[in-house]
Amino acid sequence: MTQPTTTLDDQFTAAESRTRRSRKKSLSSNMAAYGFLAPAGFLVITFFLVPVVIIFYLSMTNLSTSNFTTDLSAMQFVGLENFRILFNDQFAAKIFFNTVFYVLVTLSLFNVTLALIVSLLSTHIERRAGFAFRAIWILPRITAATVYIMLWRRLAVEAPYGIINQVNTLLGQTTYNYLDARPWEFVIVVNGFIGVSFGMIIFTSAIESIPKDLLNASLVDGSTILQRIRYVILPLLRWPLLFVVTYQTLSLLTSFEQILLLTDGGPGLYATEVWSLTAYHRALSNYFGNAQWGYGSAFAVVLVIIGVVLAVIYMRVFRFNELVAEPKIEVL
């Protein structure tokens, strides 16, 4: 968000120092630039900055159902008390490692690897077939989460409703509730199928933008199709790969609605509970309607901090600013 602003500002500063005429001009085009940034700026401020400030504040209060609904004055500023409780929470570590496991496995197996495989496959077959193939992989993404999860539940649950179990019954096998027996497998596959489309689109467009000559040259130089993928195509996908890793890490960290609908963090105590789901549970959906807004906010704050730190690390390690090409349009 800040990147283009700085670049524009730099240019305006440079322009300003040149002549008076261009100063006048640059002031007015400065206004134009802010004008163009305004809608995006408004959205970021309203839907990101303001909520973050609010949850930072809430995380330092003891706001919960007990004092909000009946006696607002009972709400107190408690400093870092919620965070002290959080770090001593006997389940916090489990939830933390659940989150790491969930993000790493889903990201590496599906959002990156399967996305790469789908885009490589679909760009190596007949164009229209490839297009149809990719369209299928977009379906999980564009299906409403509730509908999508109902489909999976229908697959997984006990006989006589569960489809897998109907097959089991026919084959004379014992039946399970798969969501109880294999919760992680289902959580990861269900989210992974949704996650494929993003990387797939990015990788496909990157592959298709590789000059045809380059691909032909590799074949003439003596490569097989697989060698060409390994020595030419994959190295040229370096930036898209890093981008997808970064973006999808952050995206997976904050996604919880599919897990909520599929296992609700279960079975049992926090088996598939991830951090963002905990924030939701604590703040908005605790047992007996006991919503601990303050404590839930503390979870959310930790997530925001992790996200921002990760984003900064990724940007540094992958040197994203090198990716952002200098604007080619001369600003007058």
Place this chain on the structure above:
Amino acid sequence: MEVKIENLKKQFGQVIGVKDLDLNVRDGEFVALLGPSGCGKTTTLLMLAGIYKPTDGTIRFGDRVVNQVQPRDRNIGMVFQSYALYPHMTVFGNISYPLKLKKVPKQEQMERVERVANTMGIGGLLDRRPGQLSGGQQQRVALGRALVKEPDILLFDEPLSNLDARLRLTMRSEIKQLQNRLGITAIYVTHDQVEAMTMADRIAVMNQGVLQAFDTPEDLYDRPKTLFVAGFVGNPPMNFADVSVMAEHGGFTARNESIRLQVPAERGQKAAAAGKVRMGIRPEDIHVVDEGDAVTAEVVIVEPLGRDAMLDVRFGSDQFLVLADPQKHIRAGDQVKLHFDMDSVQFFDLQSERSLLWN
């Protein structure tokens, strides 16, 4: 390696890329495929490389039919207009790539890459990446990559089009010399006739997917077999006028309402019986003279070309290009007298557009 192309055809859906191409390239020969953009040159080359499968016809390398042979089993080197260097590899990586794929031992790879790089004059650039090289250097790397595996056939697809004029001149003679020394059969695609004329042993002229002529540069220039070839080869292009050739007074005359020209007997004879024919004469065969049995014409445009001045002249309904001495200071609007040197005049049939002299 001999290359024999028979009846070669390539169709992309409804679009015809190449139509019934027949071409025999001798071992060690340098053949240019010359034609305007979109005439099917690249398509032909990519079929030779094995990237495109022919819709019909056969391609033979020596006696082997290669229609179904994968590119990697054809032992060809190819140079692309865009250079097609791998941007993520160094110059060394680029040139050694064909060797790596052939599993040539590391030591031998180094030696061969070094040898080729030194030949191409890029020995000092092996650690650079393509992005850090000039166009000319990139072109040499591309050439080195094509040569390093010691191919039987070299394919060039407009390799010099992206270079500036001066560099194009140097690279032209370098490529020609290299090919000559190595004796590798070369097929060179270009839309630049000067390139084709100066480099090739023989030139295949193509238009709209169809082979128009396959001849030595001299034959194409002096004895064009079709109207297309006559008009396409030569710069500035040949002038055309529709005339009738008559036998008169023991000689032959070509005439229409505004000109009447004596034609040498051996040429006039062949055109005389054909009724109305198209006469072709090159700008350098028309001279501005001060007197004599000349055609008088009006100068429409004068373009100074340095050594010559190119005149766009009009007489009757015909408009010709003529080269004149710039010292004469001819201006637009002047009347000039033209002498036609008819020793190399061409005649074409109006219907078939084929030469009446050379078929």
